[in-house]
Amino acid sequence: MSGRVMGRSGSSEERPSRQINVILRSTEPPVVSQSLPEIESTSGAKVMPQQSLFNELQKEMDGLVGLDHIKELMFEIFALLQIATMRSEAGLLSGAQVYHMVFKGNPGTGKTTVARIVAKMFQRMGVLSKGHLIEVERADLVGEYIGHTAQKTRDLVKKALGGILFIDEAYSLARGGEKDFGKEAIDTLVKAMEDQKNQFILILAGYSEEMDYFLAANPGLPSRFPIQMDFPDYSIDQLIQIAEGMVKERDYILMPQAILKLKQHLLREKLESEHLFSNARHVRNIIERSIRQQAVRLLNQYSGGSPGKLELMTIRTEDLKLDKK
Numbered sequence: 001m002s003g004r005v006m007g008r009s010g011s012s013e014e015r016p017s018r019q020i021n022v023i024l025r026s027t028e029p030p031v032v033s034q035s036l037p038e039i040e041s042t043s044g045a046k047v048m049p050q051q052s053l054f055n056e057l058q059k060e061m062d063g064l065v066g067l068d069h070i071k072e073l074m075f076e077i078f079a080l081l082q083i084a085t086m087r088s089e090a091g092l093l094s095g096a097q098v099y100h101m102v103f104k105g106n107p108g109t110g111k112t113t114v115a116r117i118v119a120k121m122f123q124r125m126g127v128l129s130k131g132h133l134i135e136v137e138r139a140d141l142v143g144e145y146i147g148h149t150a151q152k153t154r155d156l157v158k159k160a161l162g163g164i165l166f167i168d169e170a171y172s173l174a175r176g177g178e179k180d181f182g183k184e185a186i187d188t189l190v191k192a193m194e195d196q197k198n199q200f201i202l203i204l205a206g207y208s209e210e211m212d213y214f215l216a217a218n219p220g221l222p223s224r225f226p227i228q229m230d231f232p233d234y235s236i237d238q239l240i241q242i243a244e245g246m247v248k249e250r251d252y253i254l255m256p257q258a259i260l261k262l263k264q265h266l267l268r269e270k271l272e273s274e275h276l277f278s279n280a281r282h283v284r285n286i287i288e289r290s291i292r293q294q295a296v297r298l299l300n301q302y303s304g305g306s307p308g309k310l311e312l313m314t315i316r317t318e319d320l321k322l323d324k325k
C-alpha cells in the first residue's frame with residue numbers, strides 16, 4: 001500500500017479508505033442534521049461548507065495525473081477533519097490528532113505540489129490559520145557554530161506557524177553523525193513539535209530509501225510522523241499525460257509527432273538516469289524550453305507578420321530540444 005495513516009503508537013492500521021472515498025465521491029448529498037454555513041473553528045479560521053470545500057479539493061486533486069493512493073489518503077484525512085468538526089460540535093471527543101507527515105519519492109514526483117494542496121486543505125478546514133508553505137532544505141536549517149542551528153531552525157518554525165514547514169531532502173540532516181549540526185536541527189524541530197503543538201505541520205521529504213534509513217536511525221521520529229505518503233515514479237504514459245496537461249493549461253497543443261518524439265526521449269532518459277530522473281519536473285523543463293523554442297521559430301518564420309492562432313498554439317517536433325543543456 002502506498003500511503004498510510006498510522007495510529008499514534010506508530011503501528012499501521014487497516015484503513016477503510018475505499019469506503020470513505022465512495023461516501024465522499026457519492027453524488028447524493030450527505031444527510032446532515034443541520035445546514036452548515038461557515039463554521040468558526042477553534043483556531044478562529046473560517047471553515048468552508050463541506051460540499052463546496054470537498055468539490056474544490058477534489059478538482060485540484062483530480063487535476064493531478066496518477067497518485068491514486070495519495071488521493072485516497074487525502075480524502076481520508078479530509079473525512080477525518082470533517083468528522084472531527086462535527087463530533088466536537090456534537091460535544092463528542094474529537095481526539096488530538098497529529099498531522100506531521102513524511103513524503104517519500106524521487107525528484108519531480110509531485111511532493112511539493114501535494115504539500116501545497118495539503119496546506120490549503122488544513123487551512124480551509126480550520127486546522128491551520130494561514131495555510132502557507134515554507135519550503136526549506138538542510139542549508140536553511142543548519143548553522144556554522146553551536147547554537148546557530150537551533151536559532152535558524154526556530155526562526156523557520158516561527159515563519160511556518162499557521163502553515164506547513166516542508167523540509168526537502170530531510171535525511172541529509174543526519175548526514176554527518178553525532179557531531180554534525182544537523183542533529184541540533186532535528187532536536188530543535190522535535191522540541192518545536194511539542195511546544196508549538198497544532199500550530200504548524202511538519203513535512204519531511206526525500207528519496208524513499210534515504211528517508212527509511214533516516215527514520216530508522218532516529219527511533220524517536222517515526223511515531224511523530226503518523227502520515228506517510230509514497231510518491232512513485234510516473235510511467236511514460238503518465239508523463240505524457242502530464243506534458244499534455246501542462247501545454248493545455250498554457251494554451252498550446254503538442255503535435256502527434258512531437259508527442260512521439262517526447263515519448264521516445266522519456267523512455268531513453270528514464271532508463272539511463274534511473275535514480276536521477278526527475279519525472280514531471282523533467283517534463284516541465286522540456287515543455288517550457290519548447291515554448292521558448294517555438295517563439296524563436298515563429299519570429300524567424302514570420303518576420304513580416306503575425307502567425308495565425310493555431311500556429312501560435314502549436315508545438316512542433318523541431319521545437320522539442322531534447323539534448324542536455
Ligand SMILES: Nc1ncnc2c1ncn2[C@@H]1O[C@H](COP(=O)(O)OP(=O)(O)OP(=O)(O)O)[C@@H](O)[C@H]1O
Binds near residue numbers: 064110
Ligand atoms: N501528478 C501530477 N500531475 C500533473 N503535474 C504534476 C504531477 N506531479 C508533478 N507535477 C508537476 O511537475 C512539477 C514538479 O512537481 P513537484 O515540484 O511537486 O515535485 P517534487 O516531488 O516536489 O520534486 P523535487 O523533489 O524535485 O522537489 C510541477 O510543475 C508539478 O506541477
Ligand SMILES: [Mg+2]
Binds near residue numbers: 111113168
Ligand atoms: Mg519539491
